[in-house]
Amino acid sequence: MSGGLRTQVGQLARRSVLRTMRQPGQIVPALIFPLFLLAVNSGGLKDATSLPGFPTDSYLTFALAVPFMQGALFSVMNSGTDLARDIETGFLNRLALTPLGGAALLSGLLAGAIVLGVVQAATYLAVGLIAGAELAAGAGGALVIVALAVTTTVAFGTLGLFAALRTGNGEAVQSLFPVFFVFLFISSMALPLDLIQTQWFHDVAGANPVSYLLQAYRSLLIEGWNLGELALGFAIAVTIGALGMWAAAGALKTRLVRT
Amino acid sequence: MTNESPERAGIEVEGLVREFKNGPRAVDGIDLRVQPGEIYGFLGPNGAGKSTTVLMLTTLLPPTAGTARVAGFDIVREGGDVRGAIGAALQEAALDPLLSGREHMRLQTALHGLPKAERTARSDELLGRVGLSEAADRRVGGYSGGMKRRLDLALALAHRPRILFLDEPTTGLDIQSRTALWDEVAGLAKEGVTVFLTTQYLEEADALADRVGIIDHGSIVAEGTPAELKAEIGRPTVEAVPREAGDQERMAEALRPFGERCDPTRRGGISVRLEGGESQLADVVRALDAARIAVEQLQLHAPSLDDVFLAKTGRSLEGAGDGPAGEEPGSEEMEAVGAS
Numbered sequence: 001m002s003g004g005l006r007t008q009v010g011q012l013a014r015r016s017v018l019r020t021m022r023q024p025g026q027i028v029p030a031l032i033f034p035l036f037l038l039a040v041n042s043g044g045l046k047d048a049t050s051l052p053g054f055p056t057d058s059y060l061t062f063a064l065a066v067p068f069m070q071g072a073l074f075s076v077m078n079s080g081t082d083l084a085r086d087i088e089t090g091f092l093n094r095l096a097l098t099p100l101g102g103a104a105l106l107s108g109l110l111a112g113a114i115v116l117g118v119v120q121a122a123t124y125l126a127v128g129l130i131a132g133a134e135l136a137a138g139a140g141g142a143l144v145i146v147a148l149a150v151t152t153t154v155a156f157g158t159l160g161l162f163a164a165l166r167t168g169n170g171e172a173v174q175s176l177f178p179v180f181f182v183f184l185f186i187s188s189m190a191l192p193l194d195l196i197q198t199q200w201f202h203d204v205a206g207a208n209p210v211s212y213l214l215q216a217y218r219s220l221l222i223e224g225w226n227l228g229e230l231a232l233g234f235a236i237a238v239t240i241g242a243l244g245m246w247a248a249a250g251a252l253k254t255r256l257v258r259t
Numbered sequence: 260m261t262n263e264s265p266e267r268a269g270i271e272v273e274g275l276v277r278e279f280k281n282g283p284r285a286v287d288g289i290d291l292r293v294q295p296g297e298i299y300g301f302l303g304p305n306g307a308g309k310s311t312t313v314l315m316l317t318t319l320l321p322p323t324a325g326t327a328r329v330a331g332f333d334i335v336r337e338g339g340d341v342r343g344a345i346g347a348a349l350q351e352a353a354l355d356p357l358l359s360g361r362e363h364m365r366l367q368t369a370l371h372g373l374p375k376a377e378r379t380a381r382s383d384e385l386l387g388r389v390g391l392s393e394a395a396d397r398r399v400g401g402y403s404g405g406m407k408r409r410l411d412l413a414l415a416l417a418h419r420p421r422i423l424f425l426d427e428p429t430t431g432l433d434i435q436s437r438t439a440l441w442d443e444v445a446g447l448a449k450e451g452v453t454v455f456l457t458t459q460y461l462e463e464a465d466a467l468a469d470r471v472g473i474i475d476h477g478s479i480v481a482e483g484t485p486a487e488l489k490a491e492i493g494r495p496t497v498e499a500v501p502r503e504a505g506d507q508e509r510m511a512e513a514l515r516p517f518g519e520r521c522d523p524t525r526r527g528g529i530s531v532r533l534e535g536g537e538s539q540l541a542d543v544v545r546a547l548d549a550a551r552i553a554v555e556q557l558q559l560h561a562p563s564l565d566d567v568f569l570a571k572t573g574r575s576l577e578g579a580g581d582g583p584a585g586e587e588p589g590s591e592e593m594e595a596v597g598a599s
Contacts, residue, residue: 011369091353094367
């Protein structure tokens with residue numbers, strides 16, 4: 001990365017982080033809402049651990065993977081809404097009048113998502129462990145969980161950027177949030193994939209990449225080190241991120257028609 | 260088109276057109292030339308094509324047809340060079356409410372590639388210049404409209420551009436903020452910065468611009484110095500309103516020797532174009548006095564840019580009465596003069 005590009009990305013990243021830190025409305029719901037659902041699910045569904053083949057006797061440990069995914073989904077909304085606001089206010093035009101490159105712009109905008117990802121992951125993990133969840137992979141596993149959470153958060157953040165660049169409208173980006181949430185509900189969120197008895201739901205959840213992201217977290221929480229599941233989780237997150245970045249770069253070209 | 264050295268080049272536009280899909284021709288083949296160091300006022304009502312022209316000249320919108328060189332660079336083929344030479348404060352002050360003024364300056368100077376050691380000094384200098392030193396560390400969300408506009412101007416100047424585009428920089432500002440911004444723009448021109456200023460305020464164009472282009476429905480309908488444009492319209496008019504409505508005919512008769520009668524006025528008075536210019540005003544008063552006509556109001560109208568707009572387009576410019584002083588420019592009013 002050249003010095004100029006590094007400065008550009010660094011400055012935009014700084015702005016993105018400042019914006020995130022100065023909007024408690026972005027951080028607090030992304031922390032509270034997933035933890036609230038964790039409390040409800042781990043209390044209400046704990047009898048599921050008595051199902052034959054359930055991988056752990058602690059539903060809290062099983063369910064602790066879900067907040068990481070919910071947190072990542074929040075980054076769709078946060079990244080996208082921030083960029084949409086820049087488009088609406090003309091701030092993107094201000095940036096377009098500088099020698100800023102498209103790659104620097106998109107990378108810089110995702111810096112806030114990285115910070116949010118770290119804060120979310122550390123909080124969910126700390127609260128989960130304090131509440132009694134297990135972490136089979138130990139301290140090293142905690143670091144990998146944070147790394148996976150950041151990768152996933154950034155990956156979903158690129159989808160928010162794409163949506164913002166396509167629509168140029170913050171409300172349109174926010175309306176996508178429930179759509180993305182559906183993917184969470186039609187995954188192995190509540191039960192392991194092989195224990196889902198309803199065939200259509202099993203098929204849909206099996207085809208849903210979110211199930212494998214959840215499984216990567218669970219492997220560290222429940223099993224210890226399962227490199228195959230971890231690799232699959234990271235590969236899915238990176239693929240979503242790469243596709244999202246590619247789509248966002250295309251949308252940016254259309255949005256920024258500067259000569 | 261000439262190929263002047265970038266340091267000495269202004270703006271040259273030939274046949275510039277912008278068509279939007281399923282929409283009107285927002286800009287319909289305009290030609291204009293702005294000399295280096297000149298303030299060019301681009302005057303027109305809302306929707307005339309001013310902002311579309313600015314977006315094209317600042318490389319943010321490709322033209323449908325025509326050519327333009329800004330600072331010696333072609334806006335289509337050399338967009339990056341154009342952007343390096345210009346600064347722009349577009350129609351809305353595009354600021355981040357969550358960042359402070361100083362943080363905006365830091366971002367802008369860094370993105371324009373100023374050396375790290377220079378960024379802080381340049382930011383402080385510009386914030387001081389636009390009077391925002393004290394508010395520099397406050398978040399922009401708490402700034403007034405005038406402060407936002409001044410910060411916008413400072414940001415546009417961060418990389419020392421040779422050409423500055425200001426798109427309606429004073430719209431919505433109070434008189435004090437407007438005047439402060441005018442002073443700043445005039446100061447920049449004195450330093451050699453070429454300024455392309457769009458406005459819908461006649462007073463702004465009149466006070467600031469060396470030359471004015473009037474645009475309507477995407478076409479330039481008049482161009483010249485404000486004095487030249489007003490001179491085109493001709494001589495001043497005097498408007499007299501009788502105290503008694505029944506005196507209108509006698510008043511018209513008394514004013515007939517002074518020149519051609521204009522259209523009826525809104526106030527029920529008689530308006531006459533003074534063949535002999537302003538110096539005839541005293542004679543007009545004497546004539547009305549001699550005819551023993553009581554006068555409610557007597558007003559001398561010097562030709563204004565609104566008159567120019569009216570003459571060229573057949574309608575008055577929107578916002579014409581929306582100026583700083585809330586009165587028509589170039590008019591001198593005398594209340595209730597004349598004999599009883």
